[in-house]
Amino acid sequence: MSELILVRHAQASFGAENYDVLSDRGHRQSAWLGELLAGYGLRPDRLATGTMRRHTETLDGIRKAFGDLPETEEHAGFNEYDFSGLLNAHHGGQAPEDLHTDRRSHFRALRQTLVAWQNDEIADPPERFSAFVGRVEEARRVMCRPGADRVLAVTSGGPVAQIVGTALGMAPAARIELNLQVKNTAVTRFIFTERAFYLHSFNETPHLDPLDRIAQRTYS
Structure with missing residues (x-):
């Protein structure tokens, strides 16, 4: 079995002229997540982001803890609506x-x-909702192709909720509630084979659990 790790991007710049830029807090969140993943030995052998700046900046922060990692694939299917x-x-x-x-x-x-x-x-x-659903599923399918044991993709809350909802057979309306509770740099993990795809964990932020970091948890 292989593992897909979805990471929601770090805190962006809500209310600013350009939302798509990480805040200073967002850069810290990304670095802390990278340190945690590296410390756990969760080294990905396939990487992806959407095409948004907040995705690539988040992955840049994660990369710092690992050194060399595979080249990053970009899939617009991981972009937010x-x-x-x-x-x-x-x-x-x-x-x-x-x-x-x-x-x-x-x-x-x-x-x-x-x-x-x-x-x-x-x-x-x-964008029509049906088009969003289709492109997210295509990005998931491409990233879960054979040839990697651990895949890491940086995306946004909407695609995370969509993929979780599909895996669990949830009604579309219920996926909205998932979407709105996904934290910045939260980790959601799946186990997959060529024929199966299972949710393993949802919305984890252990890198923000220490008492001096709890205030660094954000949702936008």
Whole structure:
């Protein structure tokens, strides 16, 4: 059996002009995760990210603890859905500013928007939900091809929840709740063969468990 380790990216820059850049805290989270994985001897022999900057910066932080690792594959299927674009589309083209900048308002509205998106109730979304499901599954399938014992992929909360939900046969609506609780640099692990794919653990952050790091846990 082989192992797939999915890592949600480190803390990005919520509310900033460019969300896709890791915060200083995000860089620390990435480095701590790399140290933990290396300390446990969890050296990947296949690596991947989505094409987003927050994915590649997170993997850069993880790499520092290992030295040489395989070249990174990029798969757009691991990219997050366009949550800002979905919020705007759900609100007729432009969502109120606070839905993009205020965390509480943002996540309350996002939950409602994702339900509408899954039900194909949003006119002209940046991406159809069915297309998101398809590209995430294709990225998972490509990364779980034969030839590697341990695969590590840095992605986002949406793809993590989608892959977990598929593995467990969960209804799409239930995957929203998974999506919104995935922590930055959380580890979700699967066991797979050519014919099987099983969830092993979800949303682990042992590198943030020490008392002096608990305040470093983040969700965006």
